[in-house]
Amino acid sequence: MATARTQIPASVIGITKQNGQTRPAGLRSGLQPEMVFSASQKESSIPHTSGGIRFGDDWKKALHLPQKDTRVRTSDVTATKGNEFEDYCLKRELLMGIFEMGWEKPSPIQEESIPIALSGRDILARAKNGTGKSGAYLIPLLERIDLKKDHIQAIVMVPTRELALQVSQICINMSRHMGGVKVMATTGGTNLKDDIMRLDETVHVVIATPGRLLDLMKKGVAKADKVHMMVMDEADKLLSQDFVVIIEEIIGFLDKNRQILLYSATFPITVQKFMSKHLKKPYEINLMDELTLKGITQYYAYVTERQKVHCLNTLFSRLQINQSIIFCNSTQRVELLAKKITQLGYSCFYIHAKMMQEYRNRVFHDFRNGLCRNLVCTDLFTRGIDIQAVNVVINFDFPKNAETYLHRIGRSGRFGHLGLAINLITSDDRFNLKAIEDQLVTDIKPIPGSIDKSLYVAEFHSINHEEEDEKEALFGAP
Template sequence: MTESTPTSEFETLPLPAEQIDNLRAMGYTTMTAIQKLALPLALDGRDLIAQAKTGSGKTASFAIPLLTKINPRFFGVQGLVLCPTRELATQVATEIRKLARYLANIKVVVLSGGVSIGPQIGSLEHGAHIVVGTPGRLKDHLRKNTLDISQVHTLVLDEADRMLDMGFSDDIQHIIGHTPEDRQTLLFSATYPNNIQKLSAQYQQTPEIIKVESTHTSNSIDQRFILCDRHQRPAALERVLAHFNIQQAVVFCNTKQSTEEIAQQLTSLGFIARAINGDLEQRDRDAILTQFKQGSANFLVATDVAARGLDVDDLPAVINVEVPREIEVYTHRIGRTGRAGKEGIAITLLADSEDHKRKALNHQQDIEIPCIAIDELSRSEPVPVLPEFATLCIAAGRKHKMRPGDVLGALTAPGGIQGSQVGKIHVLDMVSYVAVARTAARQAVDVLNKGRVKGKTIKARKL
């Protein structure tokens, strides 16, 4: 007797059987709250304003309807997704490619700043079905006449509030002006301020407005305020790490200078800490984010914009060295922990002069967040535990036809390391990153540098 195939909530939608099978293979059987509300309307061709936070499953909410209208035989841009950062654009494109597996030869191109525009132009010359990009780089391509979006039937503005906060309003208007008026426009935003309403009024046709709560709840995140003077913040951070035994976290600061100072402090304590801010080159940002995602660094010290799009599985903690300038940003920050039913802790260092912010945050979270004075914390020193993995950088990526299987095969070839010593593998356009057991890192670098991948020698180094 054969086992029956599990039913899927997606079967209730007007989707091709091949997509239902693909979704099931991806583990998509139950719809998230935003998917239940957005998918029927979007599949019906309606314009949407969807208020949903990071981690709510919103990418599938717009990608699935977009893909149903793609004509694979026409290599013109039919779907356009705007994102605030390169990290988010890359993340969204990766998810779209997975959701598009049921269609043959669908090309998804990422157009974002921080990298050379030349290879992007070359890629566009061969056509693309879907473009995911940041406003500034999309505008560059339009100015150079290397991008034609006159045939776009689905326009998505992902994290629209952040794009407006980052000053992309004029660029967005310029880009939308190059798309057909009869397109479908799907607007996703974590918040719904006045500028979002104005944007919608200008570019959407009688949109449906839907809203879901974030996927984390206050009871899955243990929130604490640590009361200290401003000059005590470095000392308070060390005592927080020792008192709560935190070995991995995203540490948020409000300024670039603070990220550098805090990362240096954590490094001096013996942790592996990396700072990420707007001053970094894109390749360095990619390396740092990937290193943290692969579990090869204890702490990522970041500004809000630099951390946008960061999605880390099982992140145990978030630490706010400084209270965000905008109260709504607090929810974005702490929402990176306590996901999918897991427990997480969010700790915020709070000065006495910031009591008005404490009250505002309590009101926003609809709870009384416990306050602890710095003197109540343990006075012991934090004891660093180095991450199990180290990340290697390989000077070859997607553009060189590199695949995760090629990296794994090279590492585990005769004389190499064990497959159990290989962790996550991320293949980007020009480079690849692989996590290996820290104890085997030196051997892994030697194996890669002495070996060959697809008949070619490659260069590898430990980050």
């Protein structure tokens, strides 16, 4: 059941200015699609293994592969052992979905995680933002789904609605050839009755935020006694004071022999307590030789509060931005800055947690589809959001702690690509800047008069004009 369109005032969801006209964000696109998905509903010209592909057929020739990504990648994703996805004895239909995602070879976290997860063992994994953690757990999760069973078999818990939608879409796309895997995303802020009706039908995988999932479990609608795998993405956030009591209750509904997989970039002491209580001899993966992504270059500009907007305007005029995310420390400053950016003549959306959920959906959907170049937001957008076109992150307000800083700048430089992080620093921030540098063991340099484009602008090696057109549609004209 699709969500109805509503008239949305520009003052509520975001502002974009094009050709001198102000337009509210999201008017050219609908909301997120229905939240229960079946891979079989997507059309596919490739027959299933049991249907038309016979032994000895070159099934890879029939795949619809995306345009090859020729951008330079850092060792965050290239320093592998040389394994292939086919080495893990995965179902052919799952391999089809993996390759059609454009994933050619497993990243380091996927190499370490996939075979262990397939063995049924609990995992505690640390890996940098943007290095393929979603694939590291979704691939073994989908491999172990039994379509003959009509109950919930796996749960993925995430801290935000936007991340739930993103992970569910990856899961759907990857399982599109598997013959009917049913994936459901359920989060707070959506119609509870709709979720109850959807769970009355077959659902194999539930991707959820903790509060809504617990509510459905207590009502006896989401039956989790046969769930064999539970994944916690952004586990440090899920085990913070905001969620940990709910998580403990959810685990009480699961089978005692379930498998638990924890993934995050940072693991505070709360994770260790949870691990000793609920995980059975977990396999520990730590790929954090350093905390920040190798492809992100970090600068700071020393300014007064009054100079910030002028500095931002200068950055917009001098940088080659595909898409940028600009962080503020309060919802009020987000809205004021978005209005100011629009007045300067740049397209801009904004998003924060106090907005109505359907407006947040539309802004997120439209920004990731490239309908606007700049997004102003609070820390709502720091967790796991993967938008490949973002190559610049600007901290208009400098964050208070190293963990927030790490997750913010990790929105650029995704999957080993290049990105830029620029911090506007006032006199009040200077000690915090030094503390974050020390904690992350990273170097945030003074901004130079001219920034080398090779540090953050991806080079595409296009074959023809049609590919150039596709690049411009995705990233915008330079």
